[in-house]
Amino acid sequence: MPAIEVNGLTKRFGPVVAVDDLSFAVPAGRVTGFLGPNGAGKTTTLRMLLGLVHATSGSATFDGTPYQDLPDPLRRVGAVLEATSFHPGRRAIHHLRMVAMGAGLPLGRAEEVLDLVGLGDVARRRVGGFSLGMRQRLELATALLGDPQVLILDEPANGLDPQGILWLRTFLRHQAASGRAVLVSSHLLSEMEETVDEVVILAAGRLVMQTTLAGLAARAGRHGGMRVRSPEADRLVDVLAGAGAMARRVDAEHVVVDGATPEWLGPILAHHQIVCYGLAEERGSLEDVFLSLTSGDGGGPGSIGHPG
Amino acid sequence: MIRLVRAEWLKLRTTAVPWVLAIIAVVLDALFILTVFLTKPNVGGVRDTSAGYIVPHTVTQLRDLVGAGFETYLLAMLLGALCITTEFRHKTVTTSFLVVPRRATFVTVKLVTAAVAGIGLAVGVLVATVIGGGAALAARGGSFTAMLHQVPAVAPGMLLVFALFAILGVGVGSLLTNQVAAITALLGWFVVAQNILIGLVHGALKWVPSGAAEAAANLSVRNGGGGGIVGFELFTWWQGALLLLGYGVAFAAVGWAVMTRRDIT
The missing domain is CATH 3.30.70.100 (Alpha-Beta Plaits)
Known part of the structure; x- marks a missing residue:
């Protein structure tokens, strides 16, 4: 059974269909890229997975259970979401202890995850003074508190410097190698090319394709x-x-x-x-395929003629 | 549930909100204590407006002194409203809903935590009053012991009212998650609208939250003494308490229903 299963997921905001009959599966032990241009419905989908946004129809489950029904959600699923924030007056360590306590996790995990993401030195600083990159790391630390089997990350590379992105890439690869399912969204394929095994491509709320990176490369006509x-x-x-x-x-x-x-x-x-x-x-770039797939014409370099 | 309430309390105390409100409460309390020393008793229905202070010594005056900080229950209400609207203002509600995916549980935890914090604020105000008011009383030649004897008569009602107002605050905050809107609505009601209503509608006082608070605290010896706020009728203490609880639960129920359907985008 896949770690995450999305079935016919649909979300309407009034007349706007943000996500339209979306189905895909995320396997354990792999990094799955969730790709699409801005406004494709990635964030809405991820928030529906986590029970933050209510689906108009369809389902999203973790090993068959919706997020709201997980007995210990933070031990199963860790999430790094965009537009999440922290109380600026709260110290980093207190933020983590508060989450750990609410989730019934040992408070000592707070220090452990701070060290893991490289924020050990600023544990007692107020989050209001954190840079965007530090906030992203604190988000990640929060997601890791419960040592979950599934990681969901929404545009985690935003705000990270090149070293940070390299660190994140290595970290996510390591998480997948140890058997976890990783679902990571991005609007830039080039950012994810080195990180992902599988891609789920979304455009205008609809699934364009789910394939492996190799499958996408073949389509690019490498x-x-x-x-x-x-x-x-x-x-x-x-x-x-x-x-x-x-x-x-x-x-x-x-x-x-x-x-x-x-x-x-x-x-x-x-x-x-x-x-x-x-x-x-002549290397057709993955980014070109991605752009042609998500721009709606479905063609692209993969469809060029071959010599007989 | 206890685990979640403890986490909620950690959440609350790691921001400046409860401490700033507590400091404001103590400052206001000091001013209220001063007014007790300056309020002369009515003689034959006529208020003595001469200058100078009195030394509280009657049961009524001593209870007025112990309960001087009573009206800071509005701060307990603000605490309740802030503990829920702050989550939306700083978008920490996303993390909160990931920890507690059941929205009903989220609201319930807030209600319980705010009620406990409200009781804490009441205790703080009482302690400050006994220390500050008691010192002033002793300095003016009054009896500190006589004042202490009135604490058991005043304290339970105060704790009850502070807890109920914190619940009311959470109820309003869960409905109006915009912090400015919630605070404006609450202060607008208690500072302006409620007084207009009391002035326009005969008998409205006993039904509004402030009247219910006076009844619930059973401090009707205050405000000039002898059977309630002069010229107005109040409920009995348990009726007042039930009415207050009703207001809090009604707002919380609507807020709870809205919260359950809300998309956190």
């Missing part, structure tokens, strides 16, 4: 073409056209061959004795 630099560009285009490839001149010296692999192209260049100054793979 081996989708070659770029050749040659002083004989014209002859090269003719030769390739004769071999059935889609080749086009980009400028005086550059030719792009759609769908070609180096193994296919190299022998042809050798056979026709074409002088070649450079040979490079």
Whole structure:
């Protein structure tokens, strides 16, 4: 059974359908990226998962149980949400102790999680003086109090510096490697590319696709073409056209061959004795696929023609 | 439930709110004590307005002294309202609902915690009054012991009223989660609207929260002595207490229903 299961989840705010019949599953032991442009319904979905926003219809469960019915929610699910805040006058350690006490967790966990996220030195400082990055870490510390099996993070990279993002990436990978389910939302695939195993892509409240990162890469056509630099560009285009490839001149010296692999192209260049100054793979970026998937036309680099 | 109430109390005491309210209560208490020393008894229905102080010595005057800080129950009410509206103002309610996903439980915990904190405030005010008022009394040649003897007559009613007003505050706060709106509505009622109502409608006093508070505290010896606020009729103490509880529960019930349906976005 998946750690998180979302079934036909729908949310209407008056006439606006924020989330529309959304279904997906989040497995344990993997980092699942929850991706979509701003306004796609990611935050609303995550808040419905956690019982903060009431679904118009459909269900969201953790091992079959809705969040509101979990006997010890913080021991099962840890959440880092956007737009959550802290009382500015409260000290970091008091915030954590208050949550731990309410959740029936040992108070000593407060110090442990502060050290874990690197805030041990500022435990007794008031949260009002924290930077955005420190608040994100304190949010994460709060989520980790109950050592939960499921982690849900809404745009956690916001406000983190590059070291912070690297730290978070390593941390989330480690969490998944130890068997936890991690669901992390982002509007930037590039930010998540190194972190996630699976992607759930959302646009305009609807599921676009759920696939593995490898599946998305295949769709991007990672081996989708070659770029050749040659002083004989014209002859090269003719030769390739004769071999059935889609080749086009980009400028005086550059030719792009759609769908070609180096193994296919190299022998042809050798056979026709074409002088070649450079040979490079054309990499369709995941971000391009993501953008084309979420912009609504469903096409993109994955649909380019292949040589016969 | 006890665990949640303890966590709620930790939540409350790690902000400045209860301490600032307690300090305001003590300052107001000092001023109320002063007025007891300056209020002359009525003689033949005519208030003596001459200058100078009195030394409280009658049962009525001594009870007035012990209960001098009674009207700071409005601060217990503000405490109740703040403990719920602060969560919305600083958006800490998200975390609170993650810890306690059942909204009904959330409101109940607030009601219980606020009632206990209200009782704490009443005890604080009483202690401050006994120390401050007692010292002033002794300095003016009055009997501190005689004052102490009136504490058991005054204290229970005060604790009850403070707890009930804290509950009323939570009730209003759970309905009006916007802090400015809640505080404005509460102060607007108690400072202005209630007085207009009493002035316009005969017999309204016994029904409004302040009248119910006077009845519940059973301090009708105050305000000039002899059977209630002069010229006005009040309920008996338990009727007043029930009425106050009713107001608090009514607001909390509506707030609870609204809270259960509220989306926290």
